[in-house]
Every structure is written in structure tokens, then in C-alpha cells.
Amino acid sequence: MLRKAHARNTAKGLLKQLGIQKAPVNLDRIINKLSTTNLKQLQGLNIEVVRQDFQGDLKDVSAILIKEKRKAVIAVNADHTDTRQRFSIAHELGHLILHSNTENLKIEKQFFTRSDSVRSLDELEANEFAAELLMPEELIINDFFKKVIEDEDSVISVLAKKYKVSEAALTYRLINLNLLEP
Ligand SMILES: [Zn+2]
DSSP: HHOOOOOHHHHHHHHHHHOOSSOOOOOHHHHHHGGGSSOOOOOOEEEEEEEEEOGGTTTTTEEEEEOOOOEEEEEEESSSOOHHHHHHHHHHHHHHHTTTSOSSSSEEEEOOOOOOOOOHHHHHHHHHHHHHHHHHHHHHHHHHHHHHHHHHGGGGHHHHHHOOOOHHHHHHHHHTTSSSSO
């Protein structure tokens, strides 16, 4: 699917521009430097991440992205684990980069569901972007083969810790890269 490939390539290009070559991927660095990249839609944009207590209807929401002309705020559910928060932030960055040309103001409530459930193409793209950003293809393939030789049984837990992602997200990524059987 072309749009999913575009999402992955956008994340790859971003990592390359920012010289990020090791795990765990430093999300703060990416966020701080985004407005200096060649992504025109983000130039001059101030991006802020806040961790918030989500109450009531928002209790199960992972993150909310609010974008105005010169400012974007990603509010993340402070109740969620660090790894889940990282994925949510990366996912919202995907929306910001891939989908923010369309409207000046976009408010999204992102409900965290597993990637195999029915999602809109925008959601799938944001997930592809997040997976590539947090688990860059080249790095994860190298690490996978290194670790799998050392100890096959612990490869998932070791790599999940190294990349600061959930074991579920890592497993899904490895299946997508044909390194694991579904
Ligand atoms: Zn989303």
C-alpha cells in the first residue's frame, strides 16, 4: 500500500536528517528539532508535549493532538505506561506530519486499539510512521539477528527494553518485517 510506504519513508527520512542512529530513539530530540527539518508544513511550528490526567470520557484515550497555526500540543494520558506514551506521541507526530496540511485545526481523540482492528487509513499510516520512528528498520533487523543468536528466548523482552516499546508493539513490528512468524 503506497500511503503506508510513504508514512514509513517519511519517518526514515526524519531519522536520517536528525542523525538518529541508535536505540532508544530520542523522541524529545525529534520534537525539538522538527521545525528545523525540510518538512515545510512544520516550519516555525512550536510543538509541545504535555502529560495529563485524562478523566471521564477521556479516561481510555491515549493522546490528543491539537494543532493551530503556529502551535501543536500533544496531550498524553499520564496513566499509561512510558512505552505506551512513547508510541502515542510518535503516532500523533505521524498525524501532524502526514495529515496536517488539510486543516488548520485538528483535534483528534485517539483511542488505543490493537493494529489488527478496523482503522481508518489515517490511523494505519500514523501507526506505520510510529513503528518506523521508534523501531527503525535497519537498527531493529541488526539487533534482532545479534540478539537472537545470543538468546532466542529473551529476544523480545531484551529488544523491547532497548527500544523502549511494548513487547506487543515490538512483536507486531518483527512480524511486519518477516522476522517472526505471525
Ligand atoms: Zn490516530
